[in-house]
Amino acid sequence: MQHKKRAVVTGVALLSALALAGCSGGSGGDGGSTADAASCAPSDGKVTLDFTSWIPGIEDVVAMWNEENPDIQVNVQTGPNGNGGTYKSFFSQLAAGNAPDLGQIEYDALASFRVQDGLEDLSACEDVVAAEKEFIPWTWGQVTLGSDGVYGIPQDSGPMALFYRSDLFEQNGIAVPTTWDEYKEAAKAIRAKGGYITNFSTADINQFAGFVWQANGHWFSNDGKEWTVDLTGDESTKVAEYWQELLDEDLVSTYPAWTEEWNNAYNSGEVWSWNSAVWGANSISSGAPDTAGLWSVAPSPQWEAGGKSAGNWGGSSIAVFKGTDHLYEAAKFALWLNTSDEALTALNESANIYPATTAGLELPSLQKGVDFYGGQKIYDVFAEAASQVNPDFVWGPTMTQTYADVSDGFQKAVTGSGTLLDALKSAQESTISTLKSQSIPVAE
Amino acid sequence: MSLLTRTAGATPDLAPSRGPRESLLSRGAALLVMGVFTLYFLVPIWWLFIASTKDRGDLLTTNPLWFADGNFFANIGDLLNYGGGIYVRWIGNSIAYAGLGALLATIFAGMCGYALAKYRFRGRETYFNIVLGGVLVPATALALPLFLLFSQVNLTNTFWAVLLPSIVSPFGVYLSRIYASASVPDELIEAGRIDGASEVRTFFTISMRLMMPALITVFLFQFVAIWNNFFLPLIMLRSEELFPVTFGLYTWNTQLNQIPELRTYVLVGSFLSIVPLIAAFLLLQRFWRNGLGSGSVK
Numbered sequence: 047m048q049h050k051k052r053a054v055v056t057g058v059a060l061l062s063a064l065a066l067a068g069c070s071g072g073s074g075g076d077g078g079s080t081a082d083a084a085s086c087a088p089s090d091g092k093v094t095l096d097f098t099s100w101i102p103g104i105e106d107v108v109a110m111w112n113e114e115n116p117d118i119q120v121n122v123q124t125g126p127n128g129n130g131g132t133y134k135s136f137f138s139q140l141a142a143g144n145a146p147d148l149g150q151i152e153y154d155a156l157a158s159f160r161v162q163d164g165l166e167d168l169s170a171c172e173d174v175v176a177a178e179k180e181f182i183p184w185t186w187g188q189v190t191l192g193s194d195g196v197y198g199i200p201q202d203s204g205p206m207a208l209f210y211r212s213d214l215f216e217q218n219g220i221a222v223p224t225t226w227d228e229y230k231e232a233a234k235a236i237r238a239k240g241g242y243i244t245n246f247s248t249a250d251i252n253q254f255a256g257f258v259w260q261a262n263g264h265w266f267s268n269d270g271k272e273w274t275v276d277l278t279g280d281e282s283t284k285v286a287e288y289w290q291e292l293l294d295e296d297l298v299s300t301y302p303a304w305t306e307e308w309n310n311a312y313n314s315g316e317v318w319s320w321n322s323a324v325w326g327a328n329s330i331s332s333g334a335p336d337t338a339g340l341w342s343v344a345p346s347p348q349w350e351a352g353g354k355s356a357g358n359w360g361g362s363s364i365a366v367f368k369g370t371d372h373l374y375e376a377a378k379f380a381l382w383l384n385t386s387d388e389a390l391t392a393l394n395e396s397a398n399i400y401p402a403t404t405a406g407l408e409l410p411s412l413q414k415g416v417d418f419y420g421g422q423k424i425y426d427v428f429a430e431a432a433s434q435v436n437p438d439f440v441w442g443p444t445m446t447q448t449y450a451d452v453s454d455g456f457q458k459a460v461t462g463s464g465t466l467l468d469a470l471k472s473a474q475e476s477t478i479s480t481l482k483s484q485s486i487p488v489a490e
Numbered sequence: 491m492s493l494l495t496r497t498a499g500a501t502p503d504l505a506p507s508r509g510p511r512e513s514l515l516s517r518g519a520a521l522l523v524m525g526v527f528t529l530y531f532l533v534p535i536w537w538l539f540i541a542s543t544k545d546r547g548d549l550l551t552t553n554p555l556w557f558a559d560g561n562f563f564a565n566i567g568d569l570l571n572y573g574g575g576i577y578v579r580w581i582g583n584s585i586a587y588a589g590l591g592a593l594l595a596t597i598f599a600g601m602c603g604y605a606l607a608k609y610r611f612r613g614r615e616t617y618f619n620i621v622l623g624g625v626l627v628p629a630t631a632l633a634l635p636l637f638l639l640f641s642q643v644n645l646t647n648t649f650w651a652v653l654l655p656s657i658v659s660p661f662g663v664y665l666s667r668i669y670a671s672a673s674v675p676d677e678l679i680e681a682g683r684i685d686g687a688s689e690v691r692t693f694f695t696i697s698m699r700l701m702m703p704a705l706i707t708v709f710l711f712q713f714v715a716i717w718n719n720f721f722l723p724l725i726m727l728r729s730e731e732l733f734p735v736t737f738g739l740y741t742w743n744t745q746l747n748q749i750p751e752l753r754t755y756v757l758v759g760s761f762l763s764i765v766p767l768i769a770a771f772l773l774l775q776r777f778w779r780n781g782l783g784s785g786s787v788k
């Protein structure tokens with residue numbers, strides 16, 4: 047069967063042709079991206095930027111920019127949120143050398159892109175350096191990563207406060223707690239009435255980090271040479287032991303967060319409060335629609351009476367990826383998106399984005415009373431909290447792993463094996479070994 | 491592979507009327523097991539259907555397994571209009587990826603399996619074993635290497651990035667070979683050659699028909715595999731207009747915290763997205779029964 051053999055030979059020839067095409071395509075692609083990265087000079091002629099984000103309604107905001115800037119057109123691509131897959135895509139695109147020019151990155155993920163050398167340093171751009179004073183100082187700290195560089199433009203923030211059922215607190219004669227000690231006393235009183243003061247989430251480790259942040263704790267630091275991991279520092283230990291006590295005494299519920307069960311616990315009035323970020327306002331109104339008008343917002347309980355300190359949960363930045371040929375234009379767009387009134391107003395309307403600029407906190411839509419919260423001007427509380435966030439909190443470069451390990455340990459702790467502190471201790475070790483395995487210098 | 495042993499020409503036809511008598515007890519037990527499994531598989535679908543008829547408030551507060559108020563068509567209308575009708579586009583994409591991909595994969599796998607079964611050439615078993623090895627490699631593990639390859643030829647974020655990797659089915663080759671060697675008689679191919687038909691024509695006009703039950707199986711498996719393939723689009727695609735429906739719904743689902751009304755759309759969208767799969771199964775399963783080539787060489 048002579049012709050069979052010929053078919054096989056043709057197949058092999060085809061395959062090698064494909065392989066060759068692959069190689070030549072690759073070298074061509076690399077050649078294109080070796081432009082001088084450090085300079086921040088305008089390009090000649092019309093520029094098109096690729097921008098990946100998962101913010102709802104971002105297309106409309108970008109369309110506003112495209113209309114005003116015919117020479118810098120932005121092509122927006124959307125997808126799942128960062129940890130839902132977009133970060134994974136960013137890393138594979140960086141590896142393949144075809145990352146978009148700009149991308150949405152949450153504060154807690156910036157360092158992981160930085161250690162992989164995936165981000166352009168925006169401090170080369172004068173406009174960016176000049177814009178620092180427009181931002182709430184601690185949000186700027188989140189994008190400098192404790193260095194002289196600037197690795198993103200802050201977009202939004204998540205200052206934390208206490209959402210609580212004012213009707214239930216009032217009816218039962220329980221004062222709204224202003225310190226964590228009072229919070230615990232209130233928890234006991236609420237438990238006696240059959241409810242829970244709050245739900246402890248084993249999934250939202252960044253919420254727990256927000257508690258540690260508020261207590262002035264630090265999980266990571268970086269002196270420019272090596273990383274220090276300190277998940278079990280004094281403040282972190284204090285917070286873990288506090289919540290462990292609440293768990294031990296069955297004063298908090300432990301429904302899996304963001305599930306129907308969890309929504310229902312709030313909707314039915316079983317759980318009375320939630321220590322959450324500004325964006326949580328929407329989560330409650332959508333998850334617990336039957337409780338409209340019954341909620342209020344108060345500043346977070348403090349560790350010391352009269353203290354003024356707030357944690358932060360969430361928030362993201364717009365970063366420029368390594369390999370872009372248009373650093374100047376990308377920075378210009380990112381600044382417009384995150385500082386201009388029109389963009390901030392549109393983002394706030396479409397996606398409830400809480401701006402990271404000081405001027406942004408004065409948007410008209412953030413000055414109004416909110417019906418779901420009985421007409422309270424809740425954003426005043428958050429604006430105050432935004433000014434009380436510790437600027438020195440730094441995220442580590444392997445937060446996905448750290449979150450996962452802490453979360454595993456927390457899950458065990460709520461089912462009765464081990465404690466929250468044990469979870470932090472074991473995550474401390476696994477984080478150090480992960481850093482080492484990625485050849486990231488770490489102090490023991 | 492019970493359907494294989496049933497339909498292969500090698501086994502004698504089962505007489506429909508005369509089976510061994512079972513005791514009432516064992517029949518009852520079998521029914522019970524099947525009943526439990528049926529319930530187990532159908533309850534989530536029932537839940538999904540009920541959930542997609544409710545508005546957002548009722549979803550949390552009313553009985554999850556029974557109707558509250560008939561919002562089904564209003565929900566569907568909202569879903570189809572949301573984001574400029576992007577959902578319809580996603581469904582279309584999924585049908586294109588899965589339909590076209592499964593069709594091509596079936597043809598290739600059928601040809602390949604047939605060749606391995608019916609022709610003798612050097613290295614035949616080696617090729618076959620390599621293909622069999624491919625069955626063991628999970629598609630997820632290949633997504634990243636594929637992404638890097640497609641990046642080099644600038645094909646990421648295109649229709650081809652999802653279609654091309656979907657048209658290979660090692661399992662299909664395996665199934666086609668086993669089936670072809672059992673159900674396509676050598677005499678029939680010889681007869682075709684004597685009558686002057688080319689090998690290609692013999693394959694398409696005679697052998698393929700005899701292999702139809704296997705090919706339908708390959709098609710369905712591959713259709714479902716592509717339809718449900720999540721990781722590949724996640725890695726390859728960036729433009730919303732190219733997303734298949736599974737990935738699109740997932741994207742919405744990750745945005746629930748910010749846009750709560752998406753919850754309804756995700757539910758209704760998930761419900762609608764299983765309709766094509768059910769239709770494909772119902773339409774194609776009859777081929778399993780009447781694709782037999784028995785009697786052709788008697």
